[in-house]
Structure formats: structure tokens, C-alpha cells
Amino acid sequence: MIRKLLFMTLFLSAMPFAVYAVEPDEMLADSVLEVRAREVSKKLRCVVCQNQDIDSSNSGVARDLRILVRERLTKGDTNAEVLTFIHARYGDFVLLKPPFKPETYALWLAPIILILIGTGGVIAVLSKASRLTAITALNTDDERAVADMLAQDKKDRS
């Protein structure tokens, strides 16, 4: 029951993200091409609203780009050719996944570097902790010494 409810909540909360701005008159009759158009659109960022792909944006330019994508696919362009065409006009900015090149090294590598630093820190702290327990553990000589001291103490008191 709880599992079902959880699933429902998850499903419903995911719903708003599935809303598209693509209007019926833009869609292509050829469903294969339309699916490809959606794939291409997912990689293109709306240049007005910026953190949406063009499929979920209602802006005029996003609509024009959607129509342009469909037009070029219909003319026989590959997905990559369409992306190249738009990239040539709007630059890296229009790609939701920016290419890996010197200007974007920081963007791509920062998470990896941060994870490495974090892992390094955790390992350093843990190894130090285990080294400390190793030092505090008593060996047999120590145990014997303690036993002797305790015996001596007992003798002194009596």
C-alpha cells in the first residue's frame, strides 16, 4: 500500500516535467522524423529562457528553432547536421551539453576534482583513525606490565 502510494506520488510529481510546448501544427506527419526532431530538440537550449530545452519553451525563437529543426530533418539532414547548423549560428550557448574544450575544462572537470579531493580527505581521516587504534591497542608485553602493576598495587594496599 505504502509502496503504491509512494509510486503514485513520484509519478505525479514527475508529471509537470513531461509538458511540451510543441504545438500540433508544428509536428511532422512522419512519426520517425518527429521522434528524431524531439531528440535533436532535447539537446538545444532556448536562447531566451535559457535553462529549458526548446521543446519545453513557449518563446517565439524556440518555436522557430523547432520548426527549423523539423524542416532540416525533412530535407534529409542527419541529427548531427541539424545540431551543427544551429551551433554555427548560436554557438556553444545553444547546446545543453557543451563540448569538451579548453574553455569548458573547468565546467567538466570541477566535479571530478571535487570528488577526488573529498575522497582523498575521507581516506586521510580514516587511515589516521585506524593508525591511532593500532597504537592504543595493547600488546602482550603491555598487558603483562599492566597485570604486574595491578598486582603490585593490590599488594601495597593489603
Place this chain on the structure above:
Amino acid sequence: MKRAIAALPILIALILGAFFLWGLNPDRDPNAIPSVLIAQPAPDFDLPTVDGVDVPGLSRSNLIGNPTPVVVNVFASWCVPCRAEHAVLTRMVERDSVRLFGINYKDKPEAARGWLEDLGNPYERIGSDLTGRAGIEWGISGVPETFIVAGDGTVLYRYVGPIVGSEAEEEFALALAQARAANGAGTGI
């Protein structure tokens, strides 16, 4: 080795601090879209005249071989800031003898005609971009946008938004002066 590790948090703090300083700098506009057109030849486009307006249309060929840099302004009658910018552009044409070309972006021809009759027409040529396709060629994200194109057809400068207010006008005037100086320094094309 131990000292190096001890310095690590300071190093990380410094890097993060520098990053935040850069990111929170009020002069930095995170919404600014860098133009890929700068220093590139003007895009290929060919627009007919706006129906009922007695200036010719605009195509790429009109931007090549001019003796001085020209200004290409993307505008529309439905664009509110364009109305304010219109006065600035008119002044530039009249006072600084700027050669101004227009791209009428996704506008109804009759609306554009009425707008130009109301406000006057400072444009030497106006291309009618009904579909917005030429706008995509220029990589615009909205109207108004204004470009400075060198005599040889190279795009030198792009201004996003209306050139209104002393700061914007000075910035644009400076870019135009630099474009003119660069053009004069060359062979005159």
C-alpha cells in the same frame, strides 16, 4: 607533505572565493549570450521589401563593399523598447550620418508601415523577415538587436537590447567609432 595537505583547505577556499567574486560581479551578465558572429562574415540572407514601404529590401550583398561600416538593426512594431530606440537610431542617422539598415522581424507589413509613418523612417533599406529565419541566421534571441558590419561585410559588434540611455548609447558610439577607425586604417576596401 603534511604542510602541503594543511595548505589545501586554504587553497580550496581561495579558489572558491575567486569563483564567487567573479560570479557575483555586478558587471557580469550571466544571461549574455556570446555571439559567434563577431569577426565573421555577415550571414547569408535575402529579404524582400516590407509591403508598402518605399525603401528596398535587404540582403547579404548590400552589406559587402560599403565604404564605411553600416549598422543593421533588427526591429518590430510590436516591440515596445524598439519605439524608444527608434529616436536614438534616427539621431544617429541625422547627426552622425550613420548608414542604417533594418530587418523587420516577424512583423505584419501593415503594422510596420504604420509604425514607420508614425515615427519616421531612418532606414536606408528594410528587409521583411516574416518567418524569423533571417533572425536565426543572425543568431538573435529577441528584438531589438543591433549589429555593426564593416565595409567588407565582417560583423564587428553586436548590441542586444535597445540602445537607450546614456550608458548604452556611449557604448554603441564607441564601438561605431572603433569600427570607423578600423575601416579607415585599412585600404578602404
